Amino acid sequence: MRPSQFYNGNPPEPNPRMTVPQYVTTGAVFDEDIVRKADAIIARYPQSRSALLPMLHLVQSVEGFVSRDGIAFCAERLGLSEAETSAVATFYTMYKRRPCGEHLVSVCTNTLCAALGGDAIYAALSQKLGVGHEQTAGEPGAPGSVTLEHAECLAACDLGPVLQVDYEYYDNQTVDSASEIVDALQRGEVPTPTRGAPPAGFRAAELQLAGFFDEPGQDFAAAVDAPSAAPETLRGAQLAADRGWTAPAMPEQPPAFPALPEKK
Amino acid sequence: MTGQLDPLTPVLTRSWLSPRSWTLKTYEELGGYTALRTALTAQPEQVVELVKAAGLRGRGGAGFPTGLKWSFLPPLADKPRYLVINGDEGEPGTCKDIPLMMADPHLLIEGCIITSYAIRSKFCAIYIRGEVLHVIRRVQAAVREAYAKGYLGKNILGSGFDLDIVVHAGAGAYICGEETALLDSLEGRRGQPRLKPPFPAVAGLYACPTVVNNIETIASVPSIVSGGVDWYRSIGTDKSPGTKIFSLSGHVTRPGQYEAPMGTTLRQLLELAGGMKDGIPLKFWTPGGSSTPLFGAGDIDVPLSFDDVAAAGSMLGTTALMLFNETVSVPWAVMKWAEFYKHESCGKCTPCREGTFWMTGILRRIVSGQGTMEDIQTLDDAAYNIFGRAFCALGDGAATSVSSALKLFRSEFVDLVTGVTPPVIGRREMAGAH
Numbered sequence: 001m002r003p004s005q006f007y008n009g010n011p012p013e014p015n016p017r018m019t020v021p022q023y024v025t026t027g028a029v030f031d032e033d034i035v036r037k038a039d040a041i042i043a044r045y046p047q048s049r050s051a052l053l054p055m056l057h058l059v060q061s062v063e064g065f066v067s068r069d070g071i072a073f074c075a076e077r078l079g080l081s082e083a084e085t086s087a088v089a090t091f092y093t094m095y096k097r098r099p100c101g102e103h104l105v106s107v108c109t110n111t112l113c114a115a116l117g118g119d120a121i122y123a124a125l126s127q128k129l130g131v132g133h134e135q136t137a138g139e140p141g142a143p144g145s146v147t148l149e150h151a152e153c154l155a156a157c158d159l160g161p162v163l164q165v166d167y168e169y170y171d172n173q174t175v176d177s178a179s180e181i182v183d184a185l186q187r188g189e190v191p192t193p194t195r196g197a198p199p200a201g202f203r204a205a206e207l208q209l210a211g212f213f214d215e216p217g218q219d220f221a222a223a224v225d226a227p228s229a230a231p232e233t234l235r236g237a238q239l240a241a242d243r244g245w246t247a248p249a250m251p252e253q254p255p256a257f258p259a260l261p262e263k264k
Numbered sequence: 265m266t267g268q269l270d271p272l273t274p275v276l277t278r279s280w281l282s283p284r285s286w287t288l289k290t291y292e293e294l295g296g297y298t299a300l301r302t303a304l305t306a307q308p309e310q311v312v313e314l315v316k317a318a319g320l321r322g323r324g325g326a327g328f329p330t331g332l333k334w335s336f337l338p339p340l341a342d343k344p345r346y347l348v349i350n351g352d353e354g355e356p357g358t359c360k361d362i363p364l365m366m367a368d369p370h371l372l373i374e375g376c377i378i379t380s381y382a383i384r385s386k387f388c389a390i391y392i393r394g395e396v397l398h399v400i401r402r403v404q405a406a407v408r409e410a411y412a413k414g415y416l417g418k419n420i421l422g423s424g425f426d427l428d429i430v431v432h433a434g435a436g437a438y439i440c441g442e443e444t445a446l447l448d449s450l451e452g453r454r455g456q457p458r459l460k461p462p463f464p465a466v467a468g469l470y471a472c473p474t475v476v477n478n479i480e481t482i483a484s485v486p487s488i489v490s491g492g493v494d495w496y497r498s499i500g501t502d503k504s505p506g507t508k509i510f511s512l513s514g515h516v517t518r519p520g521q522y523e524a525p526m527g528t529t530l531r532q533l534l535e536l537a538g539g540m541k542d543g544i545p546l547k548f549w550t551p552g553g554s555s556t557p558l559f560g561a562g563d564i565d566v567p568l569s570f571d572d573v574a575a576a577g578s579m580l581g582t583t584a585l586m587l588f589n590e591t592v593s594v595p596w597a598v599m600k601w602a603e604f605y606k607h608e609s610c611g612k613c614t615p616c617r618e619g620t621f622w623m624t625g626i627l628r629r630i631v632s633g634q635g636t637m638e639d640i641q642t643l644d645d646a647a648y649n650i651f652g653r654a655f656c657a658l659g660d661g662a663a664t665s666v667s668s669a670l671k672l673f674r675s676e677f678v679d680l681v682t683g684v685t686p687p688v689i690g691r692r693e694m695a696g697a698h
Contacts (some may be wrong), residue, residue: 044430046344046387047470052452053435057394078452091454091610093436094394106395110356111554111600112514112586152438152604153356154395157513157586158520167397195366196398209394209433213404224405228366228398229280235520236272236509237280239536245270247278247507248498254302255492257310258317 023068023086023097030073034062037212038077044211048078052088054210056095061207064141065096099140101147103185104202106164107178109150117174118161122150124175125182144186147202158232159194166205168196171230194230197223269525271532273499275487275507276480277523280367286402288409291370297415299486303378304423311382311489318488318496319505324350324478325552325581327504327570334383336465337473345385346474348450349376349482351392352434352441355553356604357584360509361479363521365392365399369406373429375482377415378489380427383475387428391446394433404431438608442656443476445610456612457656480509500526504569508583515541515589527572530564530585544589548672552581554601555661557668594673595680596688598665599627605662616659619650623666630680633687640677644670
């Protein structure tokens with residue numbers, strides 16, 4: 001480093017705002033099953049590189065985060081450089097650079113949820129768990145470990161304040177109800193979401209995001225049938241049904257299609 | 265025209281109350297996939313003309329005429345064509361596509377098949393934000409059912425038309441709702457917007473002709489095929505025909521999804537939703553998400569159609585009606601949105617990357633009682649310098665919430681700076697501060 005008038009001979013203190021978490025090397029081996037899955041993802045698309053985002057989800061399903069080895073694995077399967085691959089992985093919020101807890105708790109703190117209590121919920125959970133954003137209470141990956149994060153809008157504004165556990169919705173939360181959810185998770189229980197299937201952990205969610213729903217231990221049919229319609233979702237439809245309101249009736253037979261304009 | 269209609273007109277939401285509405289069985293019992301059979305009897309170009317004549321406009325926020333967008337594809341060449349569905353719903357306040365995909369995924373699939381047929385695409389990708397696992401599951405299940413029943417795959421219903429659909433999960437980036445950023449993301453890259461032109465119609469996915477449409481837009485297509493132009497245009501306004509899912513959220517007695525004709529006013533919707541919660545008066549609201557300029561309590565009679573809202577100085581956006589009562593500080597609300605835009609700015613262009621950073625810092629200072637009058641001016645300047653100068657609409661969205669707040673509620677900023685009102689937050693208590 002070039003000495004300057006500010007340099008006192010000691011190594012400079014890293015500026016915490018400027019440091020970027022480095023990728024961790026775990027020595028993970030991605031076994032035949034994962035290789036087969038990666039190749040199945042690649043086969044879905046007209047061009048192989050489109051598989052990168054689902055493959056990073058797949059890597060997280062194995063390790064609970066994206067490690068340096070995960071980057072190398074994706075790069076190798078897709079014929080990309082590790083730099084190209086990590087450039088993509090660092091762009092997206094859902095790819096975690098540090099090992100995640102058994103469960104990921106995401107609290108919406110965007111304006112509307114925050115105004116309705118989301119900020120208070122996040123603050124309470126943060127204090128209760130003794131962790132901040134993207135930090136884990138407990139040994140990451142161990143049963144009952146919980147990673148906390150504040151999330152941007154989760155597209156459930158009519159049900160705010162909302163939080164998610166492993167990307168399943170818990171609607172209309174309060175500080176108390178959110179605390180109970182986290183307590184249960186730490187005890188190894190799985191509280192029933194308002195909408196979605198009971199969360200089976202961050203890694204299990206990531207496997208589904210990679211597009212795999214029929215693996216041992218998964219019951220896709222039951223998960224699909226898990227609840228989705230909150231009273232808020234159905235408010236308009238229910239009100240219309242109660243009052244007998246409908247859209248204008250369609251004609252008995254679909255009308256003829258327009259004639260094509262004459263070619264010049 | 266809306267005067268003769270019922271206040272609520274469920275078309276997209278008509279099956280939501282049905283038992284297991286997400287299954288193929290229910291969908292078919294309610295007449296599902298008949299529109300597809302009808303469409304397959306026409307020439308693909310006739311379907312394009314039909315949607316053009318119906319006047320369907322994009323439901324993702326911009327309101328661009330859908331049929332026109334389809335007709336921009338260059339004449340068939342040796343390149344394949346693609347249909348990409350934008351299900352990256354993440355605009356603050358917007359929550360219409362998520363319930364639609366959960367409740368009636370087959371409506372979306374049928375719309376995808378008809379649209380793919382119309383634009384002669386054999387590959388369709390449905391890009392859904394990653395944080396909504398249950399939605400992805402439901403759409404995936406619907407795709408499987410559609411394949412099993414011969415609505416997808418080779419030679420669909422004996423028509424000779426082939427189509428494959430892939431459900432693709434995003435990974436947490438609001439910017440991917442911008443159509444060219446979405447395409448880059450779908451190609452396995454960082455989700456950053458592309459320079460336009462060329463538009464996706466010419467060079468989209470894999471540099472091939474591509475149509476990108478929103479979920480609600482595509483879900484509107486089957487009813488247009490079944491009902492026809494006159495039926496569709498009997499709902500809504502002349503320039504914004506059809507129904508729209510209005511999402512009411514915030515300080516309202518009964519928040520939720522209300523499907524009504526285009527041109528319905530907030531006053532009418534508020535009556536249906538039981539008025540403001542606890543009777544505390546409305547202070548400000550967004551007609552279509554945080555990227556649309558704020559409206560005040562005096563604007564509740566603006567007909568919510570693309571042109572009427574634009575004429576009143578805002579944008580219809582995604583009809584995400586976020587209602588805030590008098591207890592909410594406008595500078596605080598805008599600060600929270602600014603933090604969001606700063607976090608979600610992709611970093612590609614300077615006005616947005618730097619502007620959202622500085623606006624957030626200034627707003628935090630003002631809201632925590634540390635601001636100066638000069639800060640208000642700087643904030644105004646920053647917003648002015650982002651608007652229209654950013655690479656994509658994210659920068660514009662970040663700027664308009666700030667500039668519209670300064671226009672409508674400037675006194676609240678001044679009162680915070682001059683100490684007339686106490687700080688809204690302490691310097692350290694900023695959950696969600698990135």
